[in-house]
Amino acid sequence: MLVLLPPSEGKASSGRGAPLKLESLSLPALTEARETVLGELVELCAGDEDKAREVLGLSEGLRGEVAKNAELRTAGARPAGEIYTGVLYDALDLATLDPAARRRAARSLLVFSGLWGAVRVTDRIPSYRCSMGVRLPGLGPLGTFWRAPMAAALPEAARDGLVLDLRSAAYATAWKPKGEVAGRTATVRVLHAPTRKVVSHFNKATKGRIVRSLLSAGTAPSGPAELVEALRELGYEVEAQAPAKAGQAWALDVLVEEIH
Numbered sequence: 001m002l003v004l005l006p007p008s009e010g011k012a013s014s015g016r017g018a019p020l021k022l023e024s025l026s027l028p029a030l031t032e033a034r035e036t037v038l039g040e041l042v043e044l045c046a047g048d049e050d051k052a053r054e055v056l057g058l059s060e061g062l063r064g065e066v067a068k069n070a071e072l073r074t075a076g077a078r079p080a081g082e083i084y085t086g087v088l089y090d091a092l093d094l095a096t097l098d099p100a101a102r103r104r105a106a107r108s109l110l111v112f113s114g115l116w117g118a119v120r121v122t123d124r125i126p127s128y129r130c131s132m133g134v135r136l137p138g139l140g141p142l143g144t145f146w147r148a149p150m151a152a153a154l155p156e157a158a159r160d161g162l163v164l165d166l167r168s169a170a171y172a173t174a175w176k177p178k179g180e181v182a183g184r185t186a187t188v189r190v191l192h193a194p195t196r197k198v199v200s201h202f203n204k205a206t207k208g209r210i211v212r213s214l215l216s217a218g219t220a221p222s223g224p225a226e227l228v229e230a231l232r233e234l235g236y237e238v239e240a241q242a243p244a245k246a247g248q249a250w251a252l253d254v255l256v257e258e259i260h
Helices: 028-046 049-056 064-070 087-092 099-108 147-158 179-183 200-217 224-233
Strands: 002-005 109-113 117-120 163-165 185-192 237-241 250-256
Touching: 002 200, 028 049, 028 064, 028 117, 028 147, 049 064, 087 200, 099 109, 099 200, 117 147, 179 185, 185 200, 185 224, 200 224, 200 250, 224 237, 224 250
Parallel strands: 002 109, 002 163, 163 185, 185 250
Antiparallel strands: 109 117, 237 250
């Protein structure tokens, strides 16, 4: 099973660890593209601060993020699972998983990123600020930039198992499963059951809980239909729509009454 996650806008500090080594990151086919984006981002943020804030969409209160980006090559690095914070990652709570579940997380979780393309939770990265919606000078929209590198790297990462796609729309632009990979992909939408509307907090927190439940249970569904059954056995209310034709993903709605 490969689980595709969005990153978080907010991130923990880099800490005092050894600096980034691009060649040590998972999915080495992305190394050249990562170097390109990193170079553009560092150059942007080492120059005109106001221009960098405008490009990155940062408020005055986040001015310090520009200086942080300018030092990415020398900043300390930590496992990505410790860098990403926020509602989804709080609910997932990787640090409190048992050892077996943490090993499953290391194998199956892939976090999409405007800067790195995608990383495993064990990959050591510095804290940064660069969303997939950013248009870097010379590169254009990052969602578009990443499509070709990701199309080359992700099918191999997906292997022949289930792909559970929990990404937000902005990060889904970087890679869309196609062909037979799409047929074993399930996208998930979380709905507030009484209103049947998507609510951001419900959506993020429940997605984190779903991943935690699957990792903790050691469940390894082989495809979307098996995923639906596994989630129901774990206590989730799930409505599933199988694809109307080949080359399309399954669409799953998880209904939630409230957040506990």
